[in-house]
Amino acid sequence: MSTEKLLTFPDAAAMTLSIRAKALLFHDARSVSLLQDIERVAQSEATVLVVGETGTGKELVARHIHKCSGRSGPFLAVNCGAFSETLIDAELFGHEVGAFTGAGQARAGWFEAANGGTLFLDEIGDLPLALQVKLLRVLQERQVVRLGSRRPIPLDVRLVAATNVDLRRAVEAQHFRADLYYRLSVAALELPPLRGRRGDILPLARHFMSVYAGKLAFGSSREKGVTLSPEAESALLAYAWPGNIRELENVIHYALIVCKDGVVRASDFRFSPLVPLVAGLAPGEPVVAPPADTRPSGPYDALAQALQALLEQRPAGIFQTVESLLVRRAYAQCRDNQVQAAKLLGVTRNTLRTLLKRHGLLRDNQGDDDPRAGTHGPARDPVGSAATAATH
Template sequence: MSADSLLTFPEAAAMATSIRAKALLFHDPRSVALLEQVERIAHTEATVLVIGETGTGKELIARHIHKRSGRTGPFVAVNCGAFSENLIDAELFGHEAGAFTGAAQARAGWFEAANGGTLFLDEIGDLPLPLQVKLLRVLQERQVVRLGSRRAIALDVRLVAATNIELHHAVEAQHFRADLYYRLSVATVGLPPLRERPGDILPLARHFIGLYATKLRLSNPRLTDEAQAALLAYPWPGNIRELENVIHYALIVCRDGLVRASDFRFSPLQRLAVPPAQAVHEPTLPAATEAPRAAPAPATPAQPADALAAALDRLIAAGPSDLFHTVEAALVQQAFARCRENQVQTARLLGITRNTLRTLLKRHGLLGDAAVAGDAGDEEPPGAAAQRIAPVPSFAH
C-alpha cells in the first residue's frame, strides 16, 4: 500500500473510535479518480466544498488538500455545529475585551489562528444565516474584524468547507445563502459513500484489523470468505466510521484468529439511512396517504410523488384555513417518527440542518425544553473544537 493510498489522522490510534472516519483509502476505481481530482485542486488557491455523508472522511480530504497545497501555516478544523449561535461569531472571528459579557480579554478567532494555512469548517450547513453574511464578507475582502473592534485584520487563509446535506436544496429552502454557496463551491469534491466504492471495503477492513490486532494482542487474525462476503453485501449507512467499529468488535469476539460473519454486529439503523439526494427527491409517505393498489395491478405503479400530489390536491380542495401549517406539521411529524425521534437522521432525511429541524419540532410541539437541553449532548462540547487544532496528518504505509 503506497503512502498516498491511505490517509490517516495524526496519532489516529489514540483517538476515540466513534468520533469520525479515521482512515481513507483509495483502492476502488472511483476513489482513485477522486484522489486525482483532489490532487489537482490542492495545488490551487480555490475555496473547496467537500460534500459527503457522515463518516466518509471529509476532514481527511481537507487535511490532504492542506498538505498538498504547500501552505506553511497550520491546519485548523472547526465544527460549525459545536457552538451556539451566540458563541460561534466570537469563535470564528474573534473578539476584543469587553465586547460582550464574560469577554475579560481579547481573543483571536479561528480565522486568525489559521492565518497562513487552511481553515476547515465542518457542517457548514449549520451556520446561522447572520453568520453566513459575515463569512461571505470575510471571503470576499480577505480580512476579519473582531467583535467589539473596528480594525480589520488581513488574512491569508484557504477555506475548505464540508457538509453532509445538499446545500443547493438548502438554498432553495432559503436556509442557506445562494451567494455564499457559489463562493464556497468554486471547487466541489463529492465524496461517495462507502457502499458506492466497494473496492475500498476489504482493504479498509484489513487496515483496521492490523490497527486493532496489535492493541488486542492478536496474532495475524484474518477474514473468512463468508465474512468478506458479508462486509461487501452490507450497505454501510455509517460509512468508514461504522466499518471501523464493526471490525473492532469482531476482533474482540472472534475465536482462533478467524473473523467470521457471525462476529459482525451491524447497525439496526441501516433502514433509516437514506442518501441525501434520495431523501429529497423520493419522500416516504405515511401509510395513510398511500394510494391503494387496484386489482389487477396497473402497468405503471404510482410513484410516491404522484401519490403525494393527489393527497395534496384533496387537501387543497377541502380548503383548510391553516393549509401550510397542516402540511408542514404532517411532514415533520412523519419524518421524526420514521427516524424514531432521532434528530440527526430526521434532518438528513428532510435535507435540512439540525438547527432548522429543531425550530420546526418546537413549532409543532414535538420537542419540549427538556428535550432541547438533553439533545445538546449529541454535539461536540464548546471546548472540543479547540482540541481539534492539529498539525497536518501522517500518511501510513
C-alpha cells in the same frame, strides 16, 4: 491498474472515542479518480467545498488538501455545529476586550489563528444566516474584523468547507445564502459513500484489523495475524454501510473482540438489522454499486430502496410485516410507554393502542390508564421478527 493510498490522522491512536472517520483509502477506481481531483484542487488557492455523508472522511480530505498545497501555516478544524449562535461569531472572527459580557481580554478567532494555513469549517450548513453574511465578506475581502473592533486584519487563509446536507436544497428553502454557496463551491468535491466505492471496503477492513489486532490478545494466533474468511468478505461487501467508514471501523473492532482462532467469520459481524443489503443481494452474490442518481442519500431514501427490493420479491403479507416491524420497533424504543411511542410515530394514543392490539402487543382488556400497557401482555419478539408479524 488501480493504486492505493491511505490517509489517517496524525494522532489516530489517541482518537479512540472520536466519532469521525479515522482512515480514508483510495483503492476503488472511483476513489482513485477522486484522489486525482483532490490533489489537482490542492495546488490552487480556490475555496473548496467537500460534500459527503457523515463518516465518509471529509476532514481527512481537507487535511490532504492542506498537505498538498504547500502552505506553511497550520491546519485548523472547526465544527460549525459545535458552538451556540451567541459564541460562534467571536470564535470564528475573534473579539476585543468588552465586546460582550465576560470578554475580559482580546482574543484572536479561528481565521486569524489559521493565517498562512488552512481553515476547515465542518458542517457549514449549520452556520446561522447572520454569520453567513460575515463569512462571505471575509472570503471576498480577505480580511477579518474582530467583534467590538473596527480595524480590519489582513488574512492569508485557505478555506475548506464541508457539509453532509444538500446545500442547493438549503438555498431553495432559504436556510443558506445562494451567494455564499456559489462562493464556497468554486471547487466542489463529492465524497461518495462507502457503498458507492465498494473496492475500498476490504482494504479498509484489513487496515482496521491491523490497527486493532495489535491492541487485542489473540493467544497463539496473535503472531500469525487475523484473517477474514471468504463468507466474511462477502458479508462486508453485501452490507449497505449507512454509517460509512466510521461504522466499518466499529464493526471490525467488535468482530476482532469476539472472533475465534484468529479468523473473522460473517457471524462475528454486528450489523444493524434494519439496514438492507446492497441492491437486495444475499452475501456471496456479485455486488454492483447502484447508479449515482439512485444511491440512497439519507434514512428515508435507504428505506425507500429497501421497500422497493421487498416489493420486487412479492413476499406474502408485506403490509402487515412492515407495519408490525415499525410498531414493534417504536414501542421497544420507548420502553413500552404508549404515550411516548404515539408521539414518536406521530399518531394518537388510541391509534397506537389499535396497532398494539393488532400485532399482539396489548391485551384487549388492558387498562387505558396504564401508560406502559403491554408490558404484561403476550411476549414480544425483541427484533420484530417478520415471520411473527406475518402470522397476525
